[in-house]
Every structure is written in structure tokens, then in C-alpha cells.
Amino acid sequence: MTSFRVNGRDHDLDLDPDMPLLWVLRDELRLTGTKFGCGIAQCGACTVMVDGMPRRSCVTPIGQIEGSEVTTIEGMDGSEVKAVQAAWTAIDVPQCGWCQSGQILSATALLQQVPSPSDDDIDNAMAGNICRCATYVRIRQAIHDAARTLEG
């Protein structure tokens, strides 16, 4: 039995402890906002928060997160993610949208740690989130816009 919280709710799961968290989120808990992209931690589509830090759920066996707090795109809350969401909407960041939940999680984590990020800060934090539609310029712009919103 593996126990952890997802979006504020306790789960006791009788599953193989080697099962990747992404499989559990999508197939067992039906939280399909987190996407499968590559399965080898190369694209960032599967990013969730584990104990407040970004984590690639496709390479995270649930046995490694016993007792942890997992937050998916469905459960994200707070000023940073709201600012990111508003900025994303304002300039239509997504194209196909597949990678966007991972992009938003990483962008939110960056703003939680660096309220006014430089271009380099953004590039470094987002380098592991691939967008096949190449919306990178809009992603960077939206993160700057969200940062300005948070400054008030």
C-alpha cells in the first residue's frame, strides 16, 4: 500500500510501488490534465508539484513519494498560478495545448522562487519543457507579464 495526498485528498493505493506517478494520476485517479509526452523526463509535459517542487511524474515511482503532497494542474491554486493563467489567456499562449499544463507548473514554480525573473532565469527554468508548437516566445512573454501582475 502506498499513501500520499493528491490535490489535498488522501489516497491509499494498492498498486505496484514502481508504477510511475503519471500512470496513477491519469489511469487510476482520472486526473488527465497532466500529460504523457515522452516518458523519459525529456519533455516536461508530465510535470506536477511534489511537496511544492516541480517533478516529472513519468519517472517518479509512487514508492518514492510515500507521504508526499502531490499537486496537479487541476489542484493548483495561489497568486502565482492565477497570474500565470491570466497571462496565458491574455496573449493566447497555447497552440495545440498538449504541453501547457507542464509549462504552467514550471512557470508557476519559477515565479514562486524568483518573483521578477530575467530572460535567463526563464530560459533556465523552462529548458526542460518542450513545446512542439514552438510557443516559447509567448511563454517567455507571459511569464514576464505574470511577474508584472504580481508586482502589483
Added chain:
Amino acid sequence: MTFLKLAATVWLCGALPLWAQDSAVTISPPAAFDGIADDAERSAALFTEMGKVLTSPRCLNCHPVTGGPTQGDDMQPHNPPVVRGDADFGAPGMTCNTCHGPKNVELTTAQGSIPGHEPWSLAPVSMGWVGLSLGEICSQIKDPERNGGKTLEELYEHNAHDGLVGWGWDPGEGRTPAPGTQELFGQLTRAWIDTGAACPA
């Protein structure tokens, strides 16, 4: 998805070629150097033997002198691109533990594995030795100003028993282990210190 699968394939081929390093590299025990009568010469020879471990990709990949790590037996630039960061732990928003957990994780959808250990981080830049000669590495590794304030005894403990050092011999599927064993590496370090911790020229 096709693009990502292709990217994954390229990454795996680039990062994990088992044939890139001679897996037959071994290290000899301290007794193999007993025939060298001069203590300083024997000590330098012992360090040269230790150097087979120190210059293994398992050590070099995370002891870089640049802004970030390399990966794989052929020491490719880390993919995805990562930076050292202020704490040798990556950038805010993408620290090492975004991907690297407390243990190696075999990939579910491809061959290979994501390496992991607790803790997992780069060696500080003062401890970087990519591109240095063995003599330079030896001088650096003994220097408390550059080795994290370690005495020689603490250096022995690090080499012989540190878990992240030990990961070098248990690096997960797709990576050639460091030569020999950590026990043997510790014995060589002990003998090197006991013979005066001399450095090769």
C-alpha cells in the same frame, strides 16, 4: 508525439552508449604497488591507480569545471539543458530533483534509466576536475581551500563510504560502473594517505 519519440530516441542513443567506454578497466589493490620501494613514488603510483576512478565518466560528469553537468559514458552535454545554479543544484524552477529522485529509476517506456541518489547534486566548481592532469587533480583534492575543507581522513571517508561516491558503482541501466569497487577505491585512498599522499608529476 512523433517528435517527442524521435527526441527521446536521439537522447537515448546519445546519452547511453554502452560501447563508449572500455568496461574492462579494472583497478589493482594496494598490495600490487608493494614492489615500489620509495614511499613517494609508491604513493604517486597509488594515486594514479585511484585516477582510473576519478577520471571515469561516473565521476567526471558531475565534477565539471563549466556551468553544468555532462551525462552518459560519452559525456554528452546534459539533456535537457541544465545550469549549475547558486547551490550546485540547478536553476530555480528546474532543480536537479525535478528529474533525479532518491534512487535510479528504470524507464518504463524505453531502455535505460534516470540516475538518482539522495542527495544528488553537482560537485562545487572548486572541485571540478574535467580537463585537469592527474597531478592537478591530486593537488586540488588535497587542498582544503578547494575540497570543501576536508582533511585527508575526511577525504578517505568520502571516497570509502560516501553514498553518492558509491553510486558510481551502481549507476543504473545504461551506464558503465566506475572501475573496481568502492571498497577497493577506499583501500587505495587509505594506502595513498598512509604513504604520504604524494601526487604524480
